Amino acid sequence: MKKGYIYILTNKKNGTLYVGVTSNLSKRIWEHKNKFVEGFTNKYHLNKLVYYEVFDDIENAIKREKQLKAGNRKRKLDLINSFNPQWDDLYNNICL
Secondary structure (H helix, E strand, O other), X not given: OOOEEEEEEEOOOOOOEEEEEEOOHXXXXXXXXXXXXXXXXXXXXXXXXXXXXXXXXXXXXXXXXXHHHHOOHHHHHHHHHHHOOOOOOOHHHOOO
């Protein structure tokens, strides 16, 4: 069974947020950083990984993504601030 990941991208601290889901976090973030993903993230230059969660299967990751997307901005900001208070780009630190 494939693992699943949810992630939050931004362009700067307290900037625009994007919540996504994937089965390969490092590849997906690389795609965002190198503008292989058209649409919202490319339009707003969202390529800074500031938050992620790991799941044992993709189905649970998808459920969590829907939960986060349905939530308000404050909840997302609270998650980021508790996990990554400096809003560092975590891309180079992920070893998955």
